[in-house]
Amino acid sequence: MIPLPEGPVPATADAVIVGGGINGLAIAYELARRGMKHLVVLERDYLGSGSTGRCGGGIRQQWTTEENIRLAQESVAAFERLAGELGLQTFFRQGGYLMVTEDESHLDSMRKAVALQNSCQVPSRFLEPRECLEIVPQLDISRLKGASFCQKDGTAYPFSVVWGYAKASARRGVQIFIRTRLLEVRHGDGRITGVVTDRGEIATPLLINCAGPWSRSLAAMVGVQLPNRQERHEIMVSESCKPFLDPMVISISDGIYFSQSMRGEIVGGIGDPQEPHWDRPDQFDTRSQLRFAVRFARALTAYWPPARQLRLMRQWAGMYDVTPDHRPILGGVPGLEGYQMACGYSGHGFMLAPMAASRLAKQITTGEPDKIIDSLSLARFARGDIEADAFVVG
Amino acid sequence: MSKRILCRCEDVTIEEFGKAYRDGFAEMEALKRFTGVGTGFCQGKGCLCESALELARLRGIDPAQIPLTNIRPPIEPLTFEELASLDLPPLMGEMETALLRKDPEVGS
Numbered sequence: 001m002i003p004l005p006e007g008p009v010p011a012t013a014d015a016v017i018v019g020g021g022i023n024g025l026a027i028a029y030e031l032a033r034r035g036m037k038h039l040v041v042l043e044r045d046y047l048g049s050g051s052t053g054r055c056g057g058g059i060r061q062q063w064t065t066e067e068n069i070r071l072a073q074e075s076v077a078a079f080e081r082l083a084g085e086l087g088l089q090t091f092f093r094q095g096g097y098l099m100v101t102e103d104e105s106h107l108d109s110m111r112k113a114v115a116l117q118n119s120c121q122v123p124s125r126f127l128e129p130r131e132c133l134e135i136v137p138q139l140d141i142s143r144l145k146g147a148s149f150c151q152k153d154g155t156a157y158p159f160s161v162v163w164g165y166a167k168a169s170a171r172r173g174v175q176i177f178i179r180t181r182l183l184e185v186r187h188g189d190g191r192i193t194g195v196v197t198d199r200g201e202i203a204t205p206l207l208i209n210c211a212g213p214w215s216r217s218l219a220a221m222v223g224v225q226l227p228n229r230q231e232r233h234e235i236m237v238s239e240s241c242k243p244f245l246d247p248m249v250i251s252i253s254d255g256i257y258f259s260q261s262m263r264g265e266i267v268g269g270i271g272d273p274q275e276p277h278w279d280r281p282d283q284f285d286t287r288s289q290l291r292f293a294v295r296f297a298r299a300l301t302a303y304w305p306p307a308r309q310l311r312l313m314r315q316w317a318g319m320y321d322v323t324p325d326h327r328p329i330l331g332g333v334p335g336l337e338g339y340q341m342a343c344g345y346s347g348h349g350f351m352l353a354p355m356a357a358s359r360l361a362k363q364i365t366t367g368e369p370d371k372i373i374d375s376l377s378l379a380r381f382a383r384g385d386i387e388a389d390a391f392v393v394g
Numbered sequence: 395m396s397k398r399i400l401c402r403c404e405d406v407t408i409e410e411f412g413k414a415y416r417d418g419f420a421e422m423e424a425l426k427r428f429t430g431v432g433t434g435f436c437q438g439k440g441c442l443c444e445s446a447l448e449l450a451r452l453r454g455i456d457p458a459q460i461p462l463t464n465i466r467p468p469i470e471p472l473t474f475e476e477l478a479s480l481d482l483p484p485l486m487g488e489m490e491t492a493l494l495r496k497d498p499e500v501g502s
Contacts (some may be wrong), residue, residue, distance in 0.1 A: 293472075
């Protein structure tokens with residue numbers, strides 16, 4: 001199902017997809033499903049090792065921009081059928097997302113966001129602080145000013161989803177090479193012609209950049225400048241306990257999020273405004289810090305006091321690939337034929353990938369323009385058509 | 395027949411580990427996340443080496459050729475109350491000690 005790297009890469013391919021996370025594998029699967037042959041996925045380490053496998057597995061539709069809402073809404077529908085379609089248990093569970101705030105100033109945008117979500121048929125609703133107790137009875141609501149809740153949001157196990165896409169892709173003939181390095185991209189006369197890896201060269205007319213935090217440096221190899229910056233974000237799991245917590249709880253005031261996995265662990269993280277922004281892979285540092293554990297423990301016990309006696313079992317870190325407006329970058333660039341990308345998810349690639357992949361694969365195979373991909377193209381930054389999503393957390 | 399347990403915390407048997415291997419989870423990074431070995435309360439102290447030995451046996455190679463998964467902090471689980479009571483440390487500087495040397499080939 002996930003073959004070990006053995007032997008050289010094929011000499012030719014119809015497309016080379018760089019990145020064996022959810023985006024690369026979902027796009028490989030969607031292209032193969034639409035009949036494309038001779039597809040190769042390159043992964044530098046193991047599947048899901050970049051950002052996907054390090055994420056919290058949250059899937060929400062409560063966004064403040066229409067593109068993000070639409071992509072997330074379609075992705076939720078995809079997650080609802082993915083286990084059956086891919087043939088692997090994904091541990092998708094719709095316990096809802098409870099988004100809370102301690103700031104009066106957020107209430108207006110929160111109500112507007114709920115109205116926009118409702119106009120897209122996302123069944124979210126605004127809650128007064130005391131109404132949150134109907135969803136999480138032991139929540140400390142003393143500092144809360146308001147919340148929004150959507151029952152159809154949820155969580156899945158990122159590795160299962162990655163393996164599911166890998167398995168379904170491999171069944172359709174996609175060749176997946178793990179522990180394989182991309183060394184060079186061959187291009188000239190305004191088109192992609194091939195890639196050089198540490199397992200040999202592949203002649204290909206199509207390169208799809210799904211390299212997450214490495215997407216900026218990969219784009220630079222073909223002369224495309226991305227505005228992305230990369231940030232370390234940390235996350236942890238607690239020891240397991242009986243199921244008690246239905247939703248993902250997330251605070252747009254201090255950036256904490258926590259949910260309970262189907263194994264009973266609390267999985268959660270918290271953003272740190274002091275983390276530096278990086279733009280070169282040699283700066284990336286995914287070591288764990290005691291600072292994170294202390295900040296997370298303080299915020300968790302403040303929102304949910306019964307956690308005091310629960311134990312933190314393991315922590316790790318991953319990279320966000322962050323764009324100036326916190327929305328992904330999809331599609332190609334003018335003047336460079338055969339270059340496509342799906343990157344810059346700003347910490348939300350796991351939840352948005354299934355439908356971004358589906359739309360991008362459709363556009364690549366049919367040539368039909370896609371309104372959402374167009375509005376999320378790299379060109380939007382030059383056009384100044386930037387509407388930042390206000391609810392970026394984690 | 396009695397079970398042969400590989401990972402006590404997550405209740406993973408040698409048979410389950412072998413089945414996962416045959417299903418295509420052919421290296422420790424994937425076996426850890428598919429079977430759960432090393433992700434329980436002991437965080438691999440009781441099973442990580444045993445699992446690597448079993449994988450080496452399945453693949454018919456020298457155990458020294460099996461890369462292990464990362465050991466992650468904390469060494470022993472700590473309550474959130476204990477952690478919340480600590481002074482807030484500053485952001486970690488780059489490459490402070492030889493032990494924590496950043497190794498891009500290994501990651502962390």
